[in-house]
């Protein structure tokens with residue numbers, strides 16, 4: 399055996415597994431295999447000038463590499479069991495929260511000490527939301543910001559690099575079960591063996607994870623997909639909420655269909671960005687802690703969760719088809735003024751330019767009603783009017799809607815209370831397991847399995 403532990407994927411799940419193993423069992427020989435590049439080599443070619451839109455690189459620098467999908471994210475670490483995954487169902491509510499606070503401590507000690515922790519405890523917005531048929535979910539959130547998040551990752555890597563073997567730009571092809579331990583195949587006929595293996599391949603590894611589960615006969619169940627738009631408006635409209643809470647997760651139950659629409663990933667003074675998932679361009683958002691990079695806009699997603707029942711199983715395929723439709727019509731992401739949407743007309747460049755909100759993403763003006771199913775669009779429009787009551791101005795004509803935003807979920811892999819698959823020593827964690835959907839939960843799952851392995855030594 400060359401390695402005691404091999405970790406596949408260097409996103410937050412893999413990083414926190416590696417970090418905790420280094421701390422708790424420094425004698426173990428640990429390797430991390432990562433399909434993408436090291437942090438400093440991660441560069442998305444879109445520069446807004448020469449390369450204006452996604453050119454579909456073989457490995458997406460936004461989604462892959464050291465830091466995973468979270469590396470250039472807003473770095474919002476939400477400490478809560480109310481959203482961000484269902485880790486608590488496996489390890490218990492208290493353990494999950496304790497681990498999320500532990501992750502926070504590590505982030506703070508690696509460059510995040512100047513950042514702020516926000517909390518919904520005791521806020522007046524809870525009542526205001528309830529009075530307007532909205533529900534504010536409970537959470538504490540550490541906002542690192544894209545810039546500090548990068549520094550934290552850099553510091554953690556520097557601390558680990560002489561203790562752990564990192565194989566970058568090395569996608570793992572297969573995981574083979576040996577009589578004792580596992581064989582990790584990569585490149586052309588290359589492999590490494592290990593006693594225990596932690597798979598943490600995130601969303602970008604979802605198709606690969608499905609293949610591994612088929613090959614090893616690990617049971618899975620299909621999950622949900624969230625579909626919606628990213629809203630962009632002047633930051634002052636949402637400033638009462640964002641100044642106090644930074645990010646508020648608000649849920650609205652639609653009158654017509656009784657669907658839940660929720661806010662997601664709020665970026666005060668942030669920018670709207672493209673996201674590439676399996677070659678399909680969708681929309682997302684970022685914000686920065688440093689004042690020099692901040693904009694005058696705030697953006698957030700409004701998403702509707704779609705759960706499918708038998709016989710349909712391909713919830714991600716459904717989301718992909720809708721995103722593909724927007725790519726087909728707009729060549730990428732479509733942007734529309736709220737006023738144009740409710741009047742039933744497409745937006746054009748002139749109307750967007752004349753509007754009071756300057757878009758932070760160069761998207762194609764178009765008509766989202768040609769892309770989003772009626773049920774989803776109606777829900778989003780209803781929620782915008784509900785939000786207008788707690789943040790007046792949300793339903794202004796010039797509010798921009800970018801589409802589509804799709805939150806894909808990995809199918810849920812069958813794992814036990816140790817986050818271990820039906821094979822002893824094969825752990826499946828983070829977003830790749832379908833159990834977590836956030837930085838905090840993915841990182842906490844990494845610490846959890848590292849401790850389980852350390853306890854055995």
Ligand SMILES: Cc1cc2nc3c(=O)[nH]c(=O)nc-3n(C[C@H](O)[C@H](O)[C@H](O)COP(=O)(O)OP(=O)(O)OC[C@H]3O[C@@H](n4cnc5c(N)ncnc54)[C@H](O)[C@@H]3O)c2cc1C
Pocket residue numbers: 406407408409410411412431432433434461462463464465466467468469470471472473474475476482568569570571598599600601602603606663673682683827828829830834835836837838840841
């Ligand atoms: C733009 C953006 C903004 C976000 N903002 C936030 C936020 O503010 N707060 C929040 O909580 N969440 C946010 N998220 C979600 C968050 O980033 C993820 O929940 C989190 O990164 C999941 O961590 P993970 O380790 O499970 O997977 P990932 O971060 O996806 O990492 C998985 C890694 O595995 C690698 N990999 C995949 N397949 C293989 C293979 N076969 N071999 C080797 N390596 C492989 C990938 O290259 C990747 O680097 C954001 C996501 C995006 C895309």
